[in-house]
Amino acid sequence: MLALCAANLLAQHAATGGxxxxxxxxxxxxxxxxxxxxxxxxxxxxxxAGYAFWSWRADPRIRFWRDAGLFSAGFAAGIAPLMLQGLLATGQALLPPQASVENNLVPGVHFTWTCLRGTVKHAWPYFQRMAGPGLLLLAWSAALGLWRRNRIVAGLLLPAALVHAVFYSFYWTFVPRYFYSVVVFAVPVAAWGLLATLHGAVARMPPRIRAAVPAFAVGAAALAAAIHLWSIRPDAPRFQIPQARRFAADLGQAWPADSLVFCRRNLCEMVRWFTPADSFPATALIPKNAPAQTGLREALAPHFAGSRPLFLLEMNSGSGREVDAALLERLCGLDPVREFPADAYHLGGRTGADVFRLFRVRSWSPSSLALPGVKQARQGFARFDFALNAVPIATPVLAGDFVPSTLERNTPRIQGPATVSLPGPVQTGEAATAELRLRGATRASRALEIEVSIGASFRTLRLPQDRAWHLFTLSAEGPLEKPALEFRSAAPFDLHRVDWGIPQPTNRLEIDIGAEGDFVHLREGWFGRESAAAGNGRWTGPTATLAWRSDAPGATGRVAMRHLAQNLPAGASPPRLWLNEVELSAAPVPNAGPDEANLAAEFPAGLLRTDNLFRIESHGWQPGGSDSRTLGVMVDWILLEANPLDAPPGAP
Known part of the structure; x- marks a missing residue:
């Protein structure tokens, strides 16, 4: 609004000849x-500047250079607080603090076609849904302003809206509130176009009704807007005076008046407003761009040395600890005090929390939290999570050239040779698989090549540098006394987690493809997990394999598979199934759902081994558009079973 007021002053200045x-x-x-x-x-x-120059050329009364100097002086005075902030925070005044800290002139913006397509793909449907016919009105108004050479519309408002629209279209993701500056300058253009159209229509009407039309049109527009606003119903129950009073009464009695309550924004503002306690996020104590855990430990020391009661109010959504709670749990003692249901105050939808959990925070030297071990890896899979909100954090198993997590980054950044120690040993005859979740540290058009190995197994990963997380798998055979992942890369990347599994022999292997942990059995030819209307799954390539360790070699058995048939091109032939290089006679199972296809096959005695390789072959096809993959089928569920006791199954 400050910028719009500045534009209004500039237009008034030009209209009066300076x-x-x-x-x-x-x-x-x-x-x-x-x-x-x-x-x-x-x-x-x-x-x-363009508008001022155009106005000067159209009106010689305007003293362009004098006005440019005065405008620059006012601009320098207005931007001085930002420059002072940058000087105090980063030691320089020319760049905003965020740009200096992240060593990036325009943080979050990447001037690439990939970034532009990704942002516009979400921005255009959003504005179609939110603005609707207003987009047509804006286009008509812009065309009318250009045709009439209206300086305010064509020289000021439209360029101001376009420059922000273009800039934020290259942002790494679509953020609706960033486009608010576009809307601020686009709405006056649409209003002018509507008014100009109305004036043109009135001029062509009979004189006897001409005077009444403007008043009628303005009244009708105001009435329509009022009816629309009145008809809007809130998406969720509102936080009003009764809920505010209950919030103040319940939480105000839960801690002493001089307490310090750690909680996330925007709940901390409500705690400060409605209760006598002070409140802010615990992470606000961490110096910018400092290792988060170390920085918080040092910042908490003076608070523990004082007499002020310390509390944590966690906004828990049921999906694990939030960052504040996870960090505090690793650094100090948390004693449960009370729980407050968020919906009792109509705050569930606004905060994303199911319950507010109150803990008393006390000084404590916690014992080391046990990381997952080889037992978990053999039972299913063990997860080593390096994110700040993981409890316990897996950083102790990471060694080498890496930078610890910060609040801005949330995960450690590997800058050179690094090692992740995994639980062992892996016995002779066992095969272990790791699934890695990685992200490039910067955005670039070329993929980053990362060399990773476990024991004698080696793989070169091609990590797209699009600031998105990507999954990779790597398998290794025992014996491995002390298994470890070894990374080498020419450029830095972020490490979120490593999942690690050692499948054990079984006579019945049932895999929910697309669920966490499926990677333990998958080998070559699988793409990442995806969601579809009929369920989660993974696309295969033309050929995809998975491993099965059986405890009944030589036995008869069967396989069954469900894939999501609605995603296949018309006329696609069913996939072919192989076990240990022998093709199985797969037949369709009739109890499939409307968007599914089930296949089942039996295999004879003598074909099954201790270590088996199951293969799916299908006709490769390309979906087209921006998706350049060659796909096979989208698999949802697989069963491999020795010595079955019942009839061939469909899907569960």
Whole structure:
């Protein structure tokens, strides 16, 4: 709104032929203040300068260079707080603090076609849904403004909206609130176009009704807007005075008046407003870009040395600890005090929490939290999570050239040779599989090559540098006394987690493809997990394999598979199934759902071994568009069984 007010002052200044020079200075001041609120407001300098130059050429009364100097002086005064903040935080004043800390001139923005397509793909449906016919009105108004050469529309408002739209279209992801600056300048364009169209229509009407039409149109528009606003119902029950009173009464009695309550935004603001306690996130104590765990430990020391009661109010969603709670749990004692149901205050939908859990925070030197071991790896899979909100955090098993987690990054960043120690031993005859979740540290068009090995197994991973997380698998055979993942890369990357499994011999192997832990048995030819209307699954390539360790070699048995047939191209032939290089006679099972296809096959005695390789072959096809993969079928469920006791199954 500061930027829009600056544009309004600039338009008034041009309309009066530059009669009041103070308007130019005031416009610059407001734009500078807008930059202190949102740094990208500096982009408006270009359309503002273009409009001023056009106005000067159209009206010789305007003293362009005088006004430019006054505008610049006002702009410098307005942007001074931002520059001072940068100087105090980073030691320099020219770049915003975030740009200096992240060593990136425009953090989050990547001027690539891939980034543009990814953002526009979400932005366009969003504005179609939210604006609807308003987009057509905006297009008509823009065309009308250009045709009439209206300086305010064509020279000021439209360029101001476009410069922000283009800039945020190259942001790494679509954020609706960032496009608010586009809407702020686009709405006056649409309003002008509607008014100009109305004036043109009125001029062609009979004189006897001409005077009444504008008042009728304005009244009808206001009434329609009022009816629309009145008809809107809240998506969730509202937090109103009764809920606020209950919130203040319940939480205000749970701690002493001089307490310090750690909790996330925006709950901490409510705690400060409605109770006598002070409140802010525990992570706010951590110095910027410092290792999070070490920084919080040092920042908590003076609070524990004082007499002020310390509490943690966790916004728990049922999916594990939040970052504040996870860090505090590793560094100090948390004694449960009380729970508050979020829906009792109509705050469940607004906070994403099911319950607010209150803990008393006390000084404590916690014993080391046990990481998953080889027992978990043999029972299913063991997860080593390196994110800040993982309890316990797996950082102790990571060694080498890496930078610890920070609040901005949340996971450690591997910069050179590094090792992740895994539980062992892996016995002779066993095969272990690791699934890695990695992300490139920067955005680039070329994939990052990462060399990773376990024992004698080696693989070169091609990690897309698109700032998204990607999964990779690597298998190794025993014996491995002390298994470890060894990484080598020419550029840094972030490590989120390592899942590690050692499958054991069984006479019945049932795999829910697409569920966590399926990687333990999958080998070559599988793509990442995906969701579909009929369930989760994975696409295969033309050929995909999985491993099965059987405890009944030589026995008869059967296999069954469910795949999501609605995703296949028309006329696609059913997949072929192989076991240990022998093709099985697969037949369809009739009890499949409307969007599914089930196959079952039996295998004779003597074919089954201790270590078996199951293969799926299908006709490869390409979905087209931006998806360049060659796909086979989307598998949802697989069963491999020796000595079956019942009839061949369909799917569960």
């Amino acid at each position: 009669a009041r020079a103070a308007r130019a200075a005031a416009g610059g001041l407001l734009l500078g203040l807008a930059c202190s609120v949102r740094e990208t407001s500096v982009l408006l300098l270009a359309p503002f």
